[in-house]
Amino acid sequence: MADRAMSVEGVRRRNLGEVLRLVHEEGAQSRARITASTGLNRSTVADLVAALAEAGLVEEREPDQTKRVGRPSPIVASSDDVVAIAVNPEVDALEVGAIALSGAVRARVREEADRLLTPEETAAAVARIVEGWRGRELAGKRIVGLGAAVPGLVRAADGVVRLAPHLRWREAAVGELLHEATGLRVAVGNDASLGARAEHLFGAAEGHENAVYLNGGASGIGGGLILDGRPIGGAGGYAGEWGQNRPGIPDDADRRAPDGALEDEVSRARLLHALGLVSADDPTLAAALAASTSAAVADEVERQRRILATALANAVNVLNPSVIVLGGFLGMLVAADADGFDAAVRAHALSAPAEGLVIRPAALAEDRLLIGAAEAAFAPLLADPLADPPA
Amino acid sequence: MADRAMSVEGVRRRNLGEVLRLVHEEGAQSRARITASTGLNRSTVADLVAALAEAGLVEEREPDQTKRVGRPSPIVASSDDVVAIAVNPEVDALEVGAIALSGAVRARVREEADRLLTPEETAAAVARIVEGWRGRELAGKRIVGLGAAVPGLVRAADGVVRLAPHLRWREAAVGELLHEATGLRVAVGNDASLGARAEHLFGAAEGHENAVYLNGGASGIGGGLILDGRPIGGAGGYAGEWGQNRPGIPDDADRRAPDGALEDEVSRARLLHALGLVSADDPTLAAALAASTSAAVADEVERQRRILATALANAVNVLNPSVIVLGGFLGMLVAADADGFDAAVRAHALSAPAEGLVIRPAALAEDRLLIGAAEAAFAPLLADPLADPPA
DNA sequence: ACGGATATCGTGATCGGAACGACAAATCCG
């Protein structure tokens, strides 16, 4: 019922987590700065840092050369030797990475596949890759967990993928399979939700407590939500499925699919079709869009922008975010005329919730999902750094 | 930056608040039950309860007659003598109440007005009413704060009403005015957001951590959001403005207002018009709807239900709530055929986020806004019960 | 070059709050 009550030991857990989170998310910094940020006592911070260093989670370095008065404060950096495995199964490939607590990508592999992998095959492949790393790239490293970013509906609580249409996965206990294959603690999440988390921590939504993230890919539109500084999952962890929403389309002439969802109207495929392309990766698509002089293409872009702007205005009214981050082809739609798009969103939103709103393209590139997945894997460690000993 | 770090005293504050919150929200209960709910030690709970009793915030009663073995545990009840003032300015009246921590309504007054009151006049009237109560109904009571539920856009941080069209208030420092007039600590919030809070704590969304609340009134549609058990305000506290959203209207024949907002299409006024009524209060409207045999009325109800169902399905996809609570005439729209409406929402939502979803009418009657406003006023007390002494 | 000012760190004493153990009290049951 109430996990909100605290014990004295709980304080230590929480403060250890807070210090670790600080150096993890905001980079190496002096003890003095940690003291200021946390509001804790100097000696307390010293003690906490010592405990984290003892556990191998952070390292203390000699102070940097500063031009400032006073005794220099040692720099605390999150460890390079503590890593999380990040997994991202895609339609045509399986991507696996090893990301250190410091943020460094220690290893990374993308295995192309000519057919869809089953959840079981995916788990086996991940286990094989991680096992290969253990003796080499990750020798001597401590692997604290595994995070998987899956394009589909994921029940975050137990890592069951309810439905991932493009992978043809259905009611797949991916979390359990990965755990059994690797022995690691596993967190599974929706790809867009984890992307939102990554953009919030290190990308375009950094520093914003209330962010809406929408990503447009070949398979549709997914999204993630950060409210009050926390990732929002909803009751089952399925939140963020903007793509299947029925969009408000003020002018019926803009409608292409009868009773269509947002991702039927605002779609990468329609853009490609207007451009006369069959398929293209994101850079190619962006270049083609920028180069196009066709009126039909311009019309299609404008049409999609109108519908997207209305959908975002609805989100602004309801959620009052301080930033909207757009990834994939949604970022391209906006880029053509960012100010015009901004104005279009504001035109359909109430003025107060739109105050101070910024709309910007996603900042993290192809690392986004791996970072988000790794963050999900790091979460238990940050919540209770000394819970599981260095094995 | 990081208010997340805790000190040892913070533990006490938090645990005191947790115990007080428990008896406030879940009613009088035995110490034993508090011990079980919080996970704290028996002696700790005894100590906390004693501190709260000392401050006059709770009272200990003789144990109830139980049929169980073992020593009976004393009942802890939140005090009747600690009250908050709740204010709800409406178009045609000013409603003020005094609600005790125990939930009891100690006093209540509704002053009809034949014209709109300015913020200054409202503050003066509230001060006059509260002053009148001080010697009588509230003699010997401790007033811990004042909460105001305003129908409009409210910046929660400082209590400035940015825009309340129906009251004709604009950029009004209502929080400041009320504080100066009464000397009380003031919290101002949007009426629907506070209604959501009330329904979450004591009404139809009780026990749900993720709730969407929509209220339909004469002035439009407002809403509130509870996610992860917490009221969601967004960056400026304006979140929840569903009424101004552009709704998805699959069949253009259903559209009545070109480029209209949700509250232009799903509207109390249109219902009244279809019924041939000029004005009516909610019970009258409900009765008229139930009694009507007109096909035109049925068509209009069905049309509004279709649009509302689509809007709610979007909310389900994006927020994955476990309950949707509908107040005002929205509740009536659903009541006609609750199962059919449920099915309509599910038809347009993804199946996973709609699992376990319940859609129900609001449970609290005319007390809803006063309770919500009082809760807002109680919030600081619950966060730190012993912060401000009994004066 | 040197001492004072400034700022930080380390250490040991102290404080505060929750947990724990032992015992007493209150109730039910046979």
Next chain:
DNA sequence: CGGATTTGTCGTTCCGATCACGATATCCGT
């Protein structure tokens, strides 16, 4: 009436945060 059960109470223990003091390192003006 005595055993079983549950809970309150009191004293003690444990542990983390804080405070105060001295030590240390850098900067800056003379």
